[in-house]
Amino acid sequence: MNNLFSLIAHHGYVLIFAVVMAEAIGLPVPAALALVAGGAAVAGGSLSAPRVFFLALSGMLLGDCLLFVLGRFMGWTLLGLLCRLSVNPESCILRSAESFYKRGKTTLLFAKFIPGVNTMAPPLAGSMRMRPTQFLRFDLAGALIYISAYGGLGFVFRDFLAAISRGFQVAGHAFSEVLFIAAVGYTVYRVQLYRKNKVYRVVPRVQAEELARRLAEESDKVLIVDVRSHGYYDAGTTRIKGSIRIEPNNLAEEIKTLPKDKDIYVYCT
Numbered sequence: 001m002n003n004l005f006s007l008i009a010h011h012g013y014v015l016i017f018a019v020v021m022a023e024a025i026g027l028p029v030p031a032a033l034a035l036v037a038g039g040a041a042v043a044g045g046s047l048s049a050p051r052v053f054f055l056a057l058s059g060m061l062l063g064d065c066l067l068f069v070l071g072r073f074m075g076w077t078l079l080g081l082l083c084r085l086s087v088n089p090e091s092c093i094l095r096s097a098e099s100f101y102k103r104g105k106t107t108l109l110f111a112k113f114i115p116g117v118n119t120m121a122p123p124l125a126g127s128m129r130m131r132p133t134q135f136l137r138f139d140l141a142g143a144l145i146y147i148s149a150y151g152g153l154g155f156v157f158r159d160f161l162a163a164i165s166r167g168f169q170v171a172g173h174a175f176s177e178v179l180f181i182a183a184v185g186y187t188v189y190r191v192q193l194y195r196k197n198k199v200y201r202v203v204p205r206v207q208a209e210e211l212a213r214r215l216a217e218e219s220d221k222v223l224i225v226d227v228r229s230h231g232y233y234d235a236g237t238t239r240i241k242g243s244i245r246i247e248p249n250n251l252a253e254e255i256k257t258l259p260k261d262k263d264i265y266v267y268c269t
Helices: 002-024 031-043 049-074 076-082 089-113 117-127 132-156 158-170 172-201 208-221 248-257
Strands: 222-226 263-267
Touching (some): 002 031, 031 132, 049 117, 089 117, 117 132, 208 222
16 A cells, blocks of 8 residues: 555556556456545645546546447447456346446446446446437546545545555565465455356357257247346347246246246347
C-alpha cells in the first residue's frame, strides 16, 4: 500500500488513468485502491482534484464503452472470455444477467461496486442491445458515483491512511509473511474450487440432426427445454416446436417440475 501511495504521488495522473481503465476492461487491478490513493494525494496537495477526477472518469468510460461495443458484436463469446478466470463461468454470466433482469439499466449505477458484475455490466448492456445514448448516460452516472465514493474516501481519511502506511513500514517483514501465507491459502482454496467444478466446464452436446431423428422416432421420451436467459428471451419469439420454457436463474425451483422419465435436452442463444 505504501508503494502504491508513493507511485500515485510521483506518477499519479498516468497511473490512475491506466489502473482505472485496466480494471474497466476486466484486468485484475485495484482501481478502488488507486482512487483512494489519488484522493489522499489530492488532500496532501500532490495532485490536482479536477485532473484526477477527469482522468479517472475518462479511463473508466473508455474501458466501459469498449466492452459495450464488443459486447454488441460478440455477445456471449465475449462474456465467456471475461468469465474464463471464474471458477464457474456459467454462474458468472448468469449472476450478472440476473442483476440486469431484476434492476434493468439501473444496474449500471452500482455495478462498479460489485466484483464480477463490474466488468460484465457493459458487455451485457451491449449484447442486450441497450441504446448507446442510454448506456452512456447510466454508465456515466455510475462512474461518477464510484469515483466520488473512493476518491472522497481517500481525501477525507488521508491522515488515517498515512498512519496505516507508516505502520506497514514498521512491521514490513511480518506483514510480508502474513501476506504470503494468505496468498498461498487463497491459491489452495481456488485450486480446490476449480477441481470441484471442473466437471461443469465440459457440457455434453448433441447435433440438431441427431435430435431431430430422436424426435421423429420417440418424441414421447424426449423433452426440449428453452433456457435462454434474461434479455435474450422474448415471450413472442420462435421456439423449437414442442419445447418448454424455464428460467435458468430460477433453476432450483424450475427443475422440480421437470419429468423424471424423459431425456431432457436444453438449448439457449
